[in-house]
Amino acid sequence: xxxxxxxxxxxxxxxxxxxxxxxxxxxxxxxxxxxxxxxxxxxxxxxxxxxxxxxxxxxxxxxxxxxxxxxxxxxxxxxxxxxxxxxxxxxxxxxxxxxxxxxxxxxxxxxxxxxxxxxxxxxxxxxxxxxxxxxxxxxxxxxxxxxxxxxxxxxxxxxxxxxxxxxxxxxxxxxxxxxxxxxxxxxxxxxxxxxxxxxxxxxxxxxxxxxxxx
Amino acid sequence: xxxxxxxxxxxxxxxxxxxxxxxxxxxxxxxxxxxxxxxxxxxxxxxxxxxxxxxxxxxxxxxxxxxxxxxxxxxxxxxxxxxxxxxxxxxxxxxxxxxxxxxxxxxxxxxxxxxxxxxxxxxxxxxxxxxxxxxxxxxxxxxxxxxxxxxxxxxxxxxxxxxxxxxxxxxxxxxxxxxxxxxxxxxxxxxxxxxxxxxxxxxxxxxxxxxxxxxxxxxxxxxxxxxxxxxxxxxxxxxxxxxxxxxxxxxxxxxxxxxxxxxxxxxxxxxxxxxxxxxxxxxxxxxxxxxxxxxxxxxxxxxxxxxxxxxxxxxxxxxxxxxxxxxxxxxxxxxxxxxxxxxxxxxxxxxxxxxxxxxxxxxxxxxxx
Numbered sequence: 001x002x003x004x005x006x007x008x009x010x011x012x013x014x015x016x017x018x019x020x021x022x023x024x025x026x027x028x029x030x031x032x033x034x035x036x037x038x039x040x041x042x043x044x045x046x047x048x049x050x051x052x053x054x055x056x057x058x059x060x061x062x063x064x065x066x067x068x069x070x071x072x073x074x075x076x077x078x079x080x081x082x083x084x085x086x087x088x089x090x091x092x093x094x095x096x097x098x099x100x101x102x103x104x105x106x107x108x109x110x111x112x113x114x115x116x117x118x119x120x121x122x123x124x125x126x127x128x129x130x131x132x133x134x135x136x137x138x139x140x141x142x143x144x145x146x147x148x149x150x151x152x153x154x155x156x157x158x159x160x161x162x163x164x165x166x167x168x169x170x171x172x173x174x175x176x177x178x179x180x181x182x183x184x185x186x187x188x189x190x191x192x193x194x195x196x197x198x199x200x201x202x203x204x205x206x207x208x209x210x211x212x213x214x
Numbered sequence: 215x216x217x218x219x220x221x222x223x224x225x226x227x228x229x230x231x232x233x234x235x236x237x238x239x240x241x242x243x244x245x246x247x248x249x250x251x252x253x254x255x256x257x258x259x260x261x262x263x264x265x266x267x268x269x270x271x272x273x274x275x276x277x278x279x280x281x282x283x284x285x286x287x288x289x290x291x292x293x294x295x296x297x298x299x300x301x302x303x304x305x306x307x308x309x310x311x312x313x314x315x316x317x318x319x320x321x322x323x324x325x326x327x328x329x330x331x332x333x334x335x336x337x338x339x340x341x342x343x344x345x346x347x348x349x350x351x352x353x354x355x356x357x358x359x360x361x362x363x364x365x366x367x368x369x370x371x372x373x374x375x376x377x378x379x380x381x382x383x384x385x386x387x388x389x390x391x392x393x394x395x396x397x398x399x400x401x402x403x404x405x406x407x408x409x410x411x412x413x414x415x416x417x418x419x420x421x422x423x424x425x426x427x428x429x430x431x432x433x434x435x436x437x438x439x440x441x442x443x444x445x446x447x448x449x450x451x452x453x454x455x456x457x458x459x460x461x462x463x464x465x466x467x468x469x470x471x472x473x474x475x476x477x478x479x480x481x482x483x484x485x486x487x488x489x490x491x492x493x494x495x496x497x498x499x500x501x502x503x504x505x506x507x508x509x510x511x512x513x514x515x516x517x518x519x520x521x522x523x524x525x526x527x528x529x530x531x532x533x534x535x536x537x538x539x540x541x542x543x544x545x546x547x548x549x550x551x552x553x554x555x556x557x558x559x560x561x562x563x564x565x566x567x568x569x570x571x572x573x574x575x576x577x578x579x580x581x582x583x
Binding site: 003004006007009010013014016017020021024025028029031032034035177180181184185187199206210 | 485525
């Protein structure tokens, strides 16, 4: 192996490390912004949301916020990464172009439930009508439909100070954090977390680049 | 017919202007090869001489290493030589931190003069300075005496034993035996220079053959460490040093026999092996376990801080992986140039060994039309 090839392969690894660390930074900074935005949405939460099904309240809101805040920067991330890789060597231009085109990461798809509430991810919407419906969700759903008076009472009379004191709001925050740590910033999972998809795309490009420069 | 004068002509001490050019970025170093970044022409080759000989001022050697610490050339892993936290290369952890602080300065390229570094090294223990300097032996073809090679090997073995829990348990294990055999080979290589004629050649051929066997053993050990579900990269680093050491013995022995093609082939093999072992290990691999251990919650500022810190902490080891690969890839680079000029490697290596007053030798590559 010519030493020039060695230099190039080291550049590829340096590029790869910059992108992966950059991917972590991008997802994490977006998550911080998502958390801040979610904090404002907590005011929409009812007692039942917090008490019975915090994930039901948090997940689709986190997904919707993440999608809106991440899509543009993620496209720019891959455009920049692809351009940078292509600039290293002519042999890498094709791989760089594929990266720069984007579309390599599938974000959780959300759809507007049409009732004015936050969009709901497709996977969750279908799950709530399918076999994946959990006992907790069913119980919570039954309570929600059959105990309107409780819901109304909770949302109208319990002020946020009280909810904070009894930790209900924290249940929603924990649910949001769990969603971020798994669906968005997890290392493994099914479907693959977004961060793991970003890393995977860079790793595949790295492997291809190393093969082309051996 | 090459005269001794010509052999001497292609060797220069590298502690002066050459290193200044590297430090300023006018020349770039990749392993032992120096390149003019403007014309991309190879301008020459570096060759480590001996860092523990009486004439070699260790502080100056380390200062030379520092000269490579510019952001362009991704320098030798001198900062890593100071060890990671809790990694007991040195006498005490306190000493380790003191060295790390000083050499981090070097790695950042902040240090502007050899004198300043020498002053900074004044507080280090002799052993610490030696350990740092030993990292330097991997540059070019191995011509160091056994005292230096043995010290280098001991340093690698100490790191392996400090990290590998299984090592202590099996003191008589294959690994211990392999390190002992490697040390024997280093002694045998050195003794070869005091033999003459066929006796020397036979000795070196035997060294080359045995070194290949040991290189394979350490390769297998390294691969085992690196393919664990939760790899110990510090242990892998010690094992990779052993692979590189064994390969260096092979190349040096074959070059001493004037077997240019075989030496080049052995060097290529070493480069390929190291690339296959560590070429795909980078900052990402080193950062992930540290991040996980930090327990920082994802999506928080705390996570950002932990990521930045893990990234910075991992850089020296990452740099060392790359530097070892670069050294292996360029180990036999001077041989081609020597062959072109009709200089036999053995004569050249003898000349390098005779330059006891310097730790680093530079061989310029003549400009070709």
